[in-house]
Amino acid sequence: MHVMIINGSPRVKQFSNTDKILEEFTKGMCENGTTFEQYEISDRRQWDAIREAYYQNENILIALPLYVECIPGLLMEFLETLHHREDKVRLSFILQSGFAEGIQLRCGEAYLEKLAGRLGCEYGGTLVKGDNFSIRLLGEEQRKKVTGPYENMGREFGKQGNFLSDTCRSFTGPEVFPAYVRWMLSLIFQTFAKKGFNRFAKSWGCKEPLDYKPYE
Amino acid sequence: MILIINTTTDQEISRQVRAFIQDTGKEAEIIEAGKMNIHPCAGCNHCWLKTPGVCSIKDDYEFILKKIIHADQLWVISDTAWGFLDHKGKNIYDRILPVATMYLKFSGKQMRHIMRYKQKTDIGIIYTGDGDREYLERWNKRAALNFGSRSLGAFPVETMKEAIACM
Ligand SMILES: Cc1cc2nc3c(=O)[nH]c(=O)nc-3n(C[C@H](O)[C@H](O)[C@H](O)COP(=O)(O)O)c2cc1C
Numbered sequence: 001m002h003v004m005i006i007n008g009s010p011r012v013k014q015f016s017n018t019d020k021i022l023e024e025f026t027k028g029m030c031e032n033g034t035t036f037e038q039y040e041i042s043d044r045r046q047w048d049a050i051r052e053a054y055y056q057n058e059n060i061l062i063a064l065p066l067y068v069e070c071i072p073g074l075l076m077e078f079l080e081t082l083h084h085r086e087d088k089v090r091l092s093f094i095l096q097s098g099f100a101e102g103i104q105l106r107c108g109e110a111y112l113e114k115l116a117g118r119l120g121c122e123y124g125g126t127l128v129k130g131d132n133f134s135i136r137l138l139g140e141e142q143r144k145k146v147t148g149p150y151e152n153m154g155r156e157f158g159k160q161g162n163f164l165s166d167t168c169r170s171f172t173g174p175e176v177f178p179a180y181v182r183w184m185l186s187l188i189f190q191t192f193a194k195k196g197f198n199r200f201a202k203s204w205g206c207k208e209p210l211d212y213k214p215y216e
Numbered sequence: 217m218i219l220i221i222n223t224t225t226d227q228e229i230s231r232q233v234r235a236f237i238q239d240t241g242k243e244a245e246i247i248e249a250g251k252m253n254i255h256p257c258a259g260c261n262h263c264w265l266k267t268p269g270v271c272s273i274k275d276d277y278e279f280i281l282k283k284i285i286h287a288d289q290l291w292v293i294s295d296t297a298w299g300f301l302d303h304k305g306k307n308i309y310d311r312i313l314p315v316a317t318m319y320l321k322f323s324g325k326q327m328r329h330i331m332r333y334k335q336k337t338d339i340g341i342i343y344t345g346d347g348d349r350e351y352l353e354r355w356n357k358r359a360a361l362n363f364g365s366r367s368l369g370a371f372p373v374e375t376m377k378e379a380i381a382c383m
Pocket residue numbers: 009010011015016017018019065066067068069070096097098099100104130132133134136257258259260310311313
């Protein structure tokens with residue numbers, strides 16, 4: 001199988017969490033001889049080539065970050081330049097996000113299924129998982145802990161050619177956290193997480209408090 | 217204040233909306249954004265971690281953002297593509313990130329970002345073309361969570377009177 005992969009993130013490849021996820025995912029996917037080509041929506045110079053490859057390939061995978069509960073505006077701008085395909089082509093998605101709970105991504109996932117239909121493609125399912133915001137902020141080793149599990153999902157996709165198996169469906173993790181976890185996390189948000197964000201902002205040269213109100 | 221942003225280039229829609237609103241005696245500001253220079257969010261995170269509340273992209277959106285944070289209602293008039301908002305409409309939503317802070321909390325059972333301003337801006341959609349109304353309604357409810365507010369609904373442009381009744 002040959003897979004055409006589109007990274008639908010507006011973030012440049014170097015800083016894109018989706019790209020780091022794809023790095024691990026494709027390792028697993030290629031184990032059984034599957035090959036791939038990858039493109040970046042963030043680089044408008046690639047758009048002509050992406051369109052051309054889109055019409056030539058039969059297995060297409062769009063990996064994207066959730067942007068305000070659905071697909072990023074930039075990816076939509078690209079999709080607006082495509083036309084409906086009449087031939088048999090399978091379109092699958094990797095949808096990843098910042099918030100951790102499965103429930104956060106379901107509305108976006110629902111659109112992707114509709115989108116595949118509207119584009120005239122067979123829907124190959126969506127690999128849904130959150131808790132990926134920090135990938136770009138982490139060092140190599142910590143990052144691997146977050147992206148590593150995608151390798152196995154790549155393996156699964158390499159075998160099945162879609163994300164419809166129970167293994168892929170259960171990759172999302174909990175839909176919502178149980179009450180005691182929420183309570184614990186709330187505590188962390190107000191303490192460690194807050195400090196961590198403040199420290200991180202400082203390292204980026206931030207001079208204002210993070211809840212600064214510039215337009216009030 | 218009711219803020220209406222027309223991201224289409226069809227100013228006739230704005231004219232009709234304005235006329236209907238005048239009948240109701242309410243006050244609204246309509247911004248013609250169809251030809252404005254508004255880039256998509258590039259996900260740089262500067263508005264959270266480097267210049268809190270300020271977007272790093274210097275274009276016409278800053279003017280809109282300053283209006284949004286003082287509005288009780290935001291209505292986006294948008295064309296649709298593949299059943300959803302087209303990119304111009306979606307960009308208005310994506311670029312809203314500076315109204316949230318990096319800080320986190322639980323809102324009910326779900327994680328959310330703590331809002332930067334006290335003002336709660338309810339949001340609604342008026343759309344043209346072959347939009348999937350049921351989905352747009354569902355999505356706009358989720359999108360409202362990002363404003364810490366409520367959804368006012370999604371209305372095909374032919375039913376704009378219904379939308380105006382919600383203003
Ligand atoms: C404009 C914008 C909107 C976002 N909206 C959501 C959202 O609605 N829900 C969520 O869980 N994460 C949201 N995120 C977080 C991203 O999905 C997350 O950080 C992702 O890992 C980014 O991947 P990338 O680096 O490949 O772009 C948003 C990020 C940005 C920049």
